[in-house]
Amino acid sequence: MIWLTWRQFRGSALTALIGLTVLAIYFVVLGLSIRSSYQNDLVGCQPAVCDQARRLFLNTYAEQVGLSGALLIAVPALAGVFWGAPLIARELEENTHRLVWNQSVTRTHWLAVKLGLVTLFAVVVTGLFSVLLTWSASRFDQVNGDRFGALLFASRNVAPLGYALFAVLLGAVVGLLLRRTVLAMAVTLAVFAVVQVLMGTVIRSHFMPPVTATVILDQEAMRNIQGMGMNDVRGRIFGYTIPGSWSMSEENDLYKPDGSPFTVADAKTCMGEDDMRAEQDCQAKKKLYFTHSYHPADRYWSFQWIELGIFVGLSLLLAALAFRRIRQSAG
């Protein structure tokens, strides 16, 4: 049975290995280039130009690293669409299941080998890809400090393994239920995309309750915000993020030390300072504070494992469904 599965799958496997080899070379070259830039331009930079150098470094590689991440997210999707969906659907469509189910191996055995071999292959390919990209982009990610970003989180470390497993099983089950290869491919892609988007935008942030903290708007906090805004009633800050953490609040109301809202009138006392820096210093002296909720940086690995666990769980459910269904299948 292993022979037959391999015989049917070897064309796809070969294509994948060629693709992986080309990408491996690209990632090694990219990784070396990023590392040498990091070493030459950022390590031991003069404080005056460090910020500038960091921005330049990030700008130089943002596109390549970003595209590679997108590609890594596409790999499980491709595996689901091109390996998972036709795995059973094509046999049902071309009636070859009636040939193979009447040899001396049971359907359960047949399904186990097919699913086992193809999911294993998809997981290994995706895993190698993820290891390469994680290594290649490590310095970039370190400087960038946004490991929880939707695209970054999903394209590094162990999370992609879960996607690969899930995508192939999803494809196989959809194919088993719909019995039409092309339709199954389209549905697999759609469902996988929806699950990925929901995971990134809605579900992942609820893995654990966020931490809520009161932050004093001092000089250091000032560096981590994107802007301040005022309306008639109150002032607020935008985009506060502790480097490496995942911010859950886009904007926060500012309060004075006595707990009353910070207003336009309060802000005016600092306006008219000569420059930005002076104005910031002036505001910082007021000891304003705001509440901020976020997932701390040290939760990154917990989140990675939870994400993997969820996809493994979904995959097991799909596999159970497939085995149940194949036993009842009328052929």
Add this chain to the structure above:
Amino acid sequence: MTSVIHAEGLGKRYGRHPALEDCSIDIPAGRVAGLVGPNGAGKSTLLGLTCGLIAPTSGSIEVLGKRPGSQLPRVGFVAQDAPVYRTLSVADHLRLGARLNRSWDAQLAQNRIRKLGLDPDQKAGRLSGGQRAQLALTIAAAKRAELIILDEPVAALDPLARHTFLLDLSELVAEVDVSVVLSSHLLGDLEQVCDHLIVLVDGRVRLAGDVDDLLAAHHETSLEKLVLDYLMRAEVRS
């Protein structure tokens, strides 16, 4: 004499539509049994039940004394239109048979392929309908099944390929110790090879037995006339 297929009150419904009703048959071992009836009479349903591809809704059926589908190595099945893997070669199909069947008779398979004049390197997708049927029969035979079931093996073939296939089947049965059940909507196909007959109309068995016994009991000399008689009677009743 043991029976290869024994069914009592067997029935299969798809929703409210009965595909097979109250079907009781007993096919002894060593026969080439023909299952004849018009399209939609329930032939494929009966064969599907026989190899365990579908489950009955009523009655019982035993194949080689056990539940259908429970003894894959002992039963060979060639589905309608003899499906094969289009992208695999003839030799690959023999390898498939060898890998998936412990009892595989490589010698038998090789001999048949040679005798039939099939090119081992030919992709199965490029075989003619007749060659495909022969390849499928080869796999079922080399598995050394005790019972080979063929669902409409010649329905899609032209008259010459039809004749060649049935001749090859008769030779195989003479050579190897095997029972065969095959279905067709044309009695002419079955007359050539069968020594046992089951006539199925509208999901019910109308006539069943060894050909010689049937002819003797009805004082007929022509099988065709006898079966036609039964088909017409079924028509009148419905």
